[in-house]
Amino acid sequence: MESTGxxxxxxxxxxxxxxxxxxxxxxxxxxxxxxAAHELRGYHYRLLAALAESGPASQADLGRRCGIDRxxxxxxxxDLAGRGLVVRAPDxxxxxxxxxxxxxxxxxxxxxxxxxxxxxxxxxxAPLTAAERDQLTRLxxxxxxxxxxx
Amino acid sequence: MESTGxxxxxxxxxxxxxxxxxxxxxxxxxxxxxxAAHELRGYHYRLLAALAESGPASQADLGRRCGIDRxxxxxxxxDLAGRGLVVRAPDxxxxxxxxxxxxxxxxxxxxxxxxxxxxxxxxxxAPLTAAERDQLTRLxxxxxxxxxxx
DNA sequence: GTGTTACGTTGGCCTCACCAACGTTGGCAA
DNA sequence: TTGCCAACGTTGGTGAGGCCAACGTAACAC
Numbered sequence: 102m103e104s105t106g107x108x109x110x111x112x113x114x115x116x117x118x119x120x121x122x123x124x125x126x127x128x129x130x131x132x133x134x135x136x137a138a139h140e141l142r143g144y145h146y147r148l149l150a151a152l153a154e155s156g157p158a159s160q161a162d163l164g165r166r167c168g169i170d171r172x173x174x175x176x177x178x179x180d181l182a183g184r185g186l187v188v189r190a191p192d193x194x195x196x197x198x199x200x201x202x203x204x205x206x207x208x209x210x211x212x213x214x215x216x217x218x219x220x221x222x223x224x225x226x227a228p229l230t231a232a233e234r235d236q237l238t239r240l241x242x243x244x245x246x247x248x249x250x251x
Numbered sequence: 252m253e254s255t256g257x258x259x260x261x262x263x264x265x266x267x268x269x270x271x272x273x274x275x276x277x278x279x280x281x282x283x284x285x286x287a288a289h290e291l292r293g294y295h296y297r298l299l300a301a302l303a304e305s306g307p308a309s310q311a312d313l314g315r316r317c318g319i320d321r322x323x324x325x326x327x328x329x330d331l332a333g334r335g336l337v338v339r340a341p342d343x344x345x346x347x348x349x350x351x352x353x354x355x356x357x358x359x360x361x362x363x364x365x366x367x368x369x370x371x372x373x374x375x376x377a378p379l380t381a382a383e384r385d386q387l388t389r390l391x392x393x394x395x396x397x398x399x400x401x
Numbered sequence: 402g403t404g405t406t407a408c409g410t411t412g413g414c415c416t417c418a419c420c421a422a423c424g425t426t427g428g429c430a431a
Numbered sequence: 432t433t434g435c436c437a438a439c440g441t442t443g444g445t446g447a448g449g450c451c452a453a454c455g456t457a458a459c460a461c
Binding site: 125225 | 383
């Protein structure tokens, strides 16, 4: 890793947006290393998780639920379908839509990826106590909430 | 914007690495919108800041100090030099190196960008009290420190 | 001197995120 | 019913940040 290895201009080292960026990119690295074992990426996981959680949906719906652009959903679903983790079927009630559903294999893979994600959280938060982890989670959640109802 | 607009699989909404990612990407959006007015990007700012802070340096050094790959430093310095914000001169003491120095205009632009960054922090942290901002900063710093001396 | 290391540079690749455009299909209103 | 607009899936392109491999040149250690 590295990357952040050295230091970065000292002025930035205490800038919240910078800290956020650095920790997030560290987290992203850990996640993506974890996902590499599954030969899948973030988009795939988000889609599998959404399907596991709320059941079959159209691509547009999935995109909205996961915050992924329609066009990117197409590619990710192509990958997942190509590996048999997901099935794409025309919606007979509305022929504009495809209904995407999890297969058994897809549900399994989703669970395995969730475990990977769990492990990464432990790694990432290792230096913090449970109370501190909570605190961090709460602070971030508040930031997010504030900025999403803008 | 957007993007996170809707919700994302509920399971992820409480996952720290996800929260980190979302807040960081929100912050990055604000920053990059701010930088757009300067017609520069993150890499440029980091380089200007490093130069302002520690004086002239070789490209390799800058790269190490900013956590930017050598090859990406080349391009960013090209941009900065093309706009007269920075000067690239051969190092007569070591002919492998180029010495990069800030110009007056570069130092000015750096200061203006720093102000932009300041404003963005206020925006970003608006919902938090001063104590909470501190707390967040401390938590993130600890995470970063822990993971960087791995 | 000879081999190793550092430097700048070119060119490529990946992920995530967006946007524009197109043809198709549904729904709604005139 | 027709005509229009909105939504859907798809293609293709863009941009930012971050990496890696390779090359020629220059410095350095042995």
